[in-house]
Amino acid sequence: MVSWSEISWVEAEKRLKTCKTAIIPLGSVEQHGPHLPLGTDWIIAQELAKRISEKTETAVLPVLPFGYAEYHMDFPGTLTLTQDHLREVMLDVCRSVLKSGIKRILFVNGHGGNLASLRSVCLKLREEFGVLCAVAQWFDIFDEVEGWKATEHGGMIETCLMMGIRPDLVDLRKAIVPLPKPLSDQIRTISINRVKFRNGGIHLFLRTRDVTKEGSMTETEDSKPITDFSSATPEKGKEILNHFVEYLVDFCREFERTQLPS
Numbered sequence: 334m335v336s337w338s339e340i341s342w343v344e345a346e347k348r349l350k351t352c353k354t355a356i357i358p359l360g361s362v363e364q365h366g367p368h369l370p371l372g373t374d375w376i377i378a379q380e381l382a383k384r385i386s387e388k389t390e391t392a393v394l395p396v397l398p399f400g401y402a403e404y405h406m407d408f409p410g411t412l413t414l415t416q417d418h419l420r421e422v423m424l425d426v427c428r429s430v431l432k433s434g435i436k437r438i439l440f441v442n443g444h445g446g447n448l449a450s451l452r453s454v455c456l457k458l459r460e461e462f463g464v465l466c467a468v469a470q471w472f473d474i475f476d477e478v479e480g481w482k483a484t485e486h487g488g489m490i491e492t493c494l495m496m497g498i499r500p501d502l503v504d505l506r507k508a509i510v511p512l513p514k515p516l517s518d519q520i521r522t523i524s525i526n527r528v529k530f531r532n533g534g535i536h537l538f539l540r541t542r543d544v545t546k547e548g549s550m551t552e553t554e555d556s557k558p559i560t561d562f563s564s565a566t567p568e569k570g571k572e573i574l575n576h577f578v579e580y581l582v583d584f585c586r587e588f589e590r591t592q593l594p595s
C-alpha cells in the first residue's frame with residue numbers, strides 16, 4: 334500500500350512504480366436524512382479505499398469530498414460541483430496519476446450522483462491513455478446485504494456503515510427512512526430518477542425535496558419505510574464494512590490481471 338499524500342516525491346519516484354492500480358475515493362457533502370452527517374458519502378468511501386489499499390499493492394489517493402449533488406440542494410448544508418466540473422477535476426487528477434506509470438484506476442465512489450461524470454472520465458482515459466478504469470459503489474455491488482436493500486439513501490446499510498466508522502456522528506433517535514411520495518395516482522416513485530407507471534418503468538428526474546421532506550428515502554422497488562433502526566449497531570457496521578472490503582480486495586487483484594487488446 335502506498336498512501337499518496339504521505340510520502341515524499343523521492344519515495345514516490347520509487348514506490349509508485351511498484352503499484353499497478355491507483356484507488357481514488359470520492360463522495361459528496363449532502364443531506365442524508367435527519368440522523369446522518371453531511372459527510373456520510375465521502376467518509377464511507379475514504380474508509381473503504383483505505384482498507385482496500387492496506388490489503389493490496391495499490392496506491393490510494395486522498396478523498397475528493399465534493400460531488401454532484403445538485404438535486405439535494407434544497408436541504409441546508411449540501412454542497413455541489415457541476416457534473417462538468419467533477420468530470421474535469423477527475424480527469425486532471427487521473428492524468429497526473431498516470432504520469433507515474435500506473436495502469437489501472439479504481440474509483441471507490443460513495444455517491445451515485447457522481448456516476449455519470451465518472452463514466453465519461455473512464456471512457457475518456459481509455460481513449461486517451463488506453464488504461465482501464467473501474468467504479469465500485471458499495472450500494473450497488475449487491476442488491477441486498479443482511480436482508481436489507483443496499484440502495485436506500487440514509488437507510489439501514491448506510492446507517493450501519495457510518496456507525497461502524499464514526500458512531501459519534503449518528504443519531505438514531507432522529508432516524509426515519511420513508512417511501513418517496515408518489516407523483517400521481519398511477520405514477521409511483523421508486524427513486525428520484527425512476528418511476529413506475531402501471532407495470533413499466535420510466536426515467537424521470539426529480540429533486541429530492543419533491544418526494545421526501547426528511548431527505549432520506551428508500552430507493553428500491555417493493556421496499557418498505559424504515560422506522561425501526563434497533564438492529565443498526567457499530568458491530569454490524571464493521572461486519573458489513575469487512576464484507577465490502579474483502580469483496581473489493583478480491584476484485585482489485587482480478588482487475589490487475591485483466592488484459593486489454595492493444
Ligand SMILES: [Zn+2]
Nearest residue numbers: 373374487491
Ligand atoms: Zn449516501
